[in-house]
Amino acid sequence: MxxxxxxxxxxxxxxxxxxxxxxxxxxxxxxxxxxxxxxxxxxxxxxxxxxxxxxxxxxxxxxxxxxxxxxxxxxxxxxxxxxxxxxxxxxxxxxxxxxxxxxxxxxxxxxxxxxxxxxxxxxxxxxxxxxxxxxxxxxxxxxxxxxxxxxxxxxxxxxxxxxxxxxxxxxxxxxxxxxxxxxxxxxxxxxxYNPLIKRKLVKNHHRCELLDRESIFGRKERDPLESYLKIRKKMIKNLNPDLSENQVVYLAAATRGLIEYDIKKAVNEFLTSGSVTFKQKYPQYPTNTCDPYTGNWAEHLxxxxxxxxxxxxxxxxxxxxxxxxxxxxxxxxxxxxxxxxxxxxxxxxxxxxxxxxxxxxxxxxxxxxx
Structure with a gap:
């Protein structure tokens, strides 16, 4: 063959x-x-x-x-x-x-x-x-x-x-x-550049970012079950329990696509300057998101x-x-x-x-x- x-x-x-x-x-x-x-x-x-x-x-x-x-x-x-x-x-x-x-x-x-x-x-x-x-x-x-x-x-x-x-x-x-x-x-x-693939991956970005996952047979053990957004919120609260809920929400959104050590840098920057200057490296694909623990991207566009x-x-x-x-x-x-x-x-x-x-x-x- x-x-x-x-x-x-x-x-x-x-x-x-x-x-x-x-x-x-x-x-x-x-x-x-x-x-x-x-x-x-x-x-x-x-x-x-x-x-x-x-x-x-x-x-x-x-x-x-x-x-x-x-x-x-x-x-x-x-x-x-x-x-x-x-x-x-x-x-x-x-x-x-x-x-x-x-x-x-x-x-x-x-x-x-x-x-x-x-x-x-x-x-x-x-x-x-x-x-x-x-x-x-x-x-x-x-x-x-x-x-x-x-x-x-x-x-x-x-x-x-x-x-x-x-x-x-x-x-x-x-x-x-x-x-x-x-x-x-x-x-x-x-x-x-393939519109069908791009649409499918964007949907996957939203699922990983916003939805918790069930533990199924054959799941990769290093992958978390909680949504990436929920994980980032927990990380940010642990870094500074005095942050208000609105500040946590802002920081969780601003740190989308960051691994834990970069999230810490962003929080420290916010505490110093009141803002986060992190920008999406590929701004034409704003749905991109990654596992905050490992930095593993959800099919990075x-x-x-x-x-x-x-x-x-x-x-x-x-x-x-x-x-x-x-x-x-x-x-x-x-x-x-x-x-x-x-x-x-x-x-x-x-x-x-x-x-x-x-x-x-x-x-x-x-x-x-x-």
Whole structure:
């Protein structure tokens, strides 16, 4: 079977495309036969990874596309290449990278439970990554420096829209390699140019900000059940019990999108000056909100071209690319997906209006292009 999106843009390097497609085919049959209920993994990943397995071919098409573009045009043999799956979740991208026989595959996720589960899943099917690193980008940088490892490629899906300070993250990316040969490929479903996606994410922003949630099977334990607004009000009251109710309401609204340590700064500023000068970094998307405890954004809508500019200032050749649709389980949906892919491919940047995701991609390397 084919595990590359139909009618999408692909690199000229057909040998790499073939390697990834054949690896995805092998991985498909490995994962199709896995019984996740017998694995000693968390309920969260039994639910989350299980949902990926229900649409396995489509998901593998997406990860194959990401991997192909992550490792192509790098003048390093696959056996010597170092690939970092940053924010890997259940680890499907790492599994595919190992199935491609990439020299060194490094998995990372800020959630230690996912890091543990991804390693167990990798062991179960014989595609274990070489390293598993729980923690944020600083932990990854420290680990790589300790091991004297230089990454050649870093990629992910649905990660950058959750990172609290995405611009600071992008400024640190080059630190995972000191040999001036690094490729990035960050794909995200939080596409602000697709009106259907944007409407759906705005609704999710409102739910996270205003509504408490029930504890359901497979819930991510680090995610709170209380609304973000309620949490911020409690934090603010604890910081200064003498604040009036009106002042608490004002501060809770003014600190939307802030993590706890920044909320403390805002409250101190208010007590000193009587106002809060914090402004939304992306004011065209005022519904954005994040978990005040962890800074995890609720599908952060961002100025994606501003992110490209950040990478460019860090000496990356960088751009924004359109994403594509994978095949579905029914013929009609497959035909619709492929028709949309043709439209996206032929529409240039306007294809983002129809795309299910976007990609922030780039490379830092002498005499290299993508």
């Amino acid at each position: 084919e595990y590359i999106f139909k009618f999408c843009n692909l690199p000229d390097d057909k040998s790499t495309v073939k390697i990834v497609n054949e690896a995805a085919n092998r991985l498909y049959y490995k994962l199709e036969g896995i019984d996740i209920e017998t694995l000693d993994i968390s309920d969260y990943n039994k639910r989350y990874f299980g949902s990926l397995l229900k649409n396995l071919r489509s998901n593998l098409q997406r990860y194959a596309y990401i991997l192909v573009w992550s490792i192509t045009k790098i003048d390093i043999p696959l056996k010597k290449l170092v690939f970092l799956d940053y924010g890997g979740g259940s680890g499907m991208l790492s599994l595919l990278a190992k199935e491609c026989n990439i020299g060194t595959v490094i998995y990372n996720d800020i959630y230690d439970v996912s890091a543990r589960d991804a390693e167990l899943i990798g062991k179960a099917i014989g595609d274990q990554a070489d390293y598993y690193i729980p923690g944020d980008i600083d932990k990854v940088i420290d680990f790589l420096k300790t091991k004297s490892i230089n990454c050649n490629a870093i990629a992910n899906y649905d990660v950058i829209e959750h990172i609290y300070d995405i611009e600071e993250f992008l400024k640190k990316i080059s630190l995972i390699s000191d040999n001036n040969n690094l490729r990035v490929f960050f794909s995200s479903g939080a596409n602000p 961002m100025d994606i071209y501003q992110l490209r500019n950040v990478l460019q200032r860090e000496n990356f050749q960088a751009d924004i690319w359109c994403g594509y649709y994978g095949d579905s389980n029914t013929l009609l949906k497959c035909l619709a997906a492929r028709s949309l892919n043709l439209l996206i491919k032929s529409s240039g940047r306007y294809g983002l209006i129809f795309s299910p995701f976007f990609t922030l991609c780039g490379n830092i390397a002498p005499q290299s292009s993508y």
